[in-house]
Amino acid sequence: MWQPWLLLLIGLCCAQRNYLNPRRVPKWATQGPNQGPFYAQPEQVAISYGGDPSSMWITWVTFDDTHMSVVEYGIEDLTWNATGESSLFVDGGPKKSKRYIHRVLLTDLEPGTTYMYHVGSEYGWSSIFRFTALQQRPDGGFIYAVYGDLGNVNARSLGKIQKQAQMRLFDMVLHIGDMAYNLDTDDGKFGDEFGRQIEPVAAYVPYMTVVGNHENAYNFSHYVNRYTMPNSDHNLFYRYGVFFLFCTA
Known part of the structure; x- marks a missing residue:
């Protein structure tokens, strides 16, 4: 049985997110009024449950510091906007490659309502995606897609999952x-x-994750930084009303 002190120890030992100072001045901003970030295009967009049906996390990646993390969203057009924060993630490998992880929490969503949205900044925007704020189905409950061990080269089911998510x-x-x-x-x-x-898949339906043994490199740093789970800065354990217990070898 998991003991509270053991869960606390795991949380303390894993990698931490390096959130950027909102008052920072990116290097490119000092090089003249016509300069902008070189790698500003958002990618790897994903949504995740915010902890209650009226909220949703939006997460994405850029390879340069855009200084802004913005989601524009609405029901029939991009009426509203929300801002968030970004963190610098430096990979533990020999090249120490950098990624900027952006997180924005949308609140006051109406359960069962479908929203359109895109993410980015004045230096680049994603495509427009849609999601529906979570609400139980007419016959009760929710339908989950549950899987593990999905890699780049063994993802034979990926196309079917993508299609079913968008449907x-x-x-x-x-x-x-x-x-x-x-x-x-x-x-x-x-x-x-x-x-x-x-x-x-992840830009259309909440993509909730559980850490596995394949995520342990560099103190789980990729897993901690790439994903956003509710009420957690490390994603190793969290809760949102229903208790799932997954054990991985």
């Missing part, structure tokens, strides 16, 4: 560990490609 045949994904094989491989390029592959 709203399920309400949420539970990915129970072992992603990309592995997130850190080739200085994190496998993790980036995996994020692109699951975007046609």
